[in-house]
Amino acid sequence: MARSVQSSAVRALRIRTAAVAVTAVGAVTLTALPATARAAGPARSPAPNVERVSVAADGTQADNNSTHASLSRNGAFTVFHSAATNLTSEPTPRPPGAVHVRDNATGAVKRIRDSLQDPAVSDDGRYVTYLGWGSQTVKVKLTDLETGQTRTVSSGPAKAGSNSATMSADGRYIAFTQLPDHPSVPSRVDVYDRVKDTYETVSEGPPVSTRDMQEPSISADGRYVAYRDAGTGEVWRYDRDQHTRVRVDDSGSSELVQLSGNGRTVAINTTDGAYVRDVPNGATTRLPGKRIDALGQNGHQVLYQSNGPVAYSALRLRHVPSGRETDVHGNARAVPGALAGEDRLVFDSPDAGIVPGDTNGKADIFLWRAHPPQNGR
Template sequence: MRGIPNRSTTQRVRSTLSATVVVCAVTLVAPTVATAAPPGPTVATGGSSVGVERISVATDEGYGAASITPDGRSIVFTSLKNGPAQGGNAVYVRDRQAGQTRTEPLSEGWTPAISGDGRQVAANAPRQGMTAERIQQHSLDLGLLPVTCGRCNQPSLSADGRHLAFGLLLHPPLNRHVVVADRNGGSETIAVLNTSAPARPSISGDGRHVAYQDLAYRTEGVYLWDRTTGTTSGPLEGPSTSASLVQLSDDGNKVVYLSGSDTYVHDVASGHAQRVANVQGVAIDPTGRYLLYTPSGTGGPSLVLRDLQTGADETVSDQPATAEVDSVSAGGREVVFQSAADGIVPGDTNGTSDVFVRRFS
């Protein structure tokens, strides 16, 4: 692993690019009194016992793209139905402790991100009447915080929601930028990639580190930016192999990436990577100890949680299911996932995708 000055990241791998740096700023709007949002879907209560809870139980639409906060209290998820009240896919946050679900006032959203405290949500959505994407961010305290750029996507929020990492695609020349915006003002371009492929930025809880992938020819790999030192390290998997990013742990100590048929968990402090053979990593818990993965092959469970210290596995779902990043709470206590299978919980007969959370302790 090699350290390189932050601003030379662009020069190191992209000598043919222009020196233009595009900054995408986040502008705060004055707090306003929020209008009442349309009611969210009916949800199950509880969530304190070992087992599976269905978070979305509406009978007329499907749900997916769910993430959970480190304490397991809040879950953000999207609807898969065009709702007239929202103009597109709605974004919901389920507060499991309060037993309430709120509808986020976002015009439309896919793959939403939630801050660690559960008070802010960001989601990418198409600009109205356009195909280019943008990001909307909503704070319970500050209202909507618009990102003033087009073609922004793949949001990742720090624990307090102050820092937002995202991908920005400039056209022309279709180069992907990795940007970190500060809710208090300003932003920083931490990488300019010689590709339009997704960068999948993942930010640590304290906003210090951002992991991202570069899938450009000759530079394919996973990189880690450090705000404190202003340097970027990588490729983490070494120069002779290629990799794609899964997720950075919330504590910033573990970077999960895929290389070949295996998953690797890179320890930032030591520089060593733990190999988990013949599995596809999906997410890691905030402490970096528990890995959610999909086993290779067609038989067996669809999602498994592994304790990387003991090697012990727990089945999350033995029926077809998928999950996103940030889908495991701290200590591997809960895992949120989505599945269209019937019979995961009693009474699930709507025949469409729902969001579930499995609690292990």
């Protein structure tokens, strides 16, 4: 009888112990309970997995802040800005601070030479866009990590800058804001075709409009480009195949967050809240008093915060069709491009304790998965 009671106690202890496990250095997940334990209550989905990705390939913590991370559209690569000097073995850039690319499967990290900020990466991790120094001003740069070739993405004269680049999934098309070299000339939104080495203006401009056009977001296949009219606050979506343009906001003073990967949905912020709109049918989901940080590739997920002026606040993931919400972290932020697929996102936070061993006292980048990774992804 005593042996039976003792065996039952041991089994119960094993079940409780198996419920929580640390999977790797800098990664935490909750494992599913054994079938015998699940029988006592309703089945539960595995808890989200969180991994710190602003670390060197050997797990060394960053010695400075890392922020503004985005994912390739398939979630395989994370790009981010970091002022850290120890994430790679390359010489420290001057001034410190550069774009880094991380392979989420292998943990390998690359620093982009002479890069400044605002990175985006193709699905295969080969092409990266970012802001870098031109001969006279800051311009969009495109680097092929396979060949090491870097080219400037700008359709204006040498003294004209460019910024706000966004890339198609295969890295062929880059939509960006072309800045003027004179105050009398408005900015416009152009698309660069890497294969053909050509430029196409997709926004309105002189003589139709003398207002600045900016903040582009491109679909995964490069067909659709959304952008903002800075003069009116209107948001437009341009179809590069049909050469048609449609307004997608419902009031002035709108801020374009992102166009979905399929080009169908837009996320927009306003002074009193945010909303997600299905462009073809006009269906709109509103988030009063909130600010959207990023939109999912199929338009079904958004990352949002409060609408306050603070940089960090509670970050939540919302499934738009169902209204189901998930807490991501209580003190975090994200940027457009932070959501990939339906179950993968990145954010930055200055908080310690999100994962074990976080003792650097710096803002770090975290990869959040709705489910533990399979086969390293």
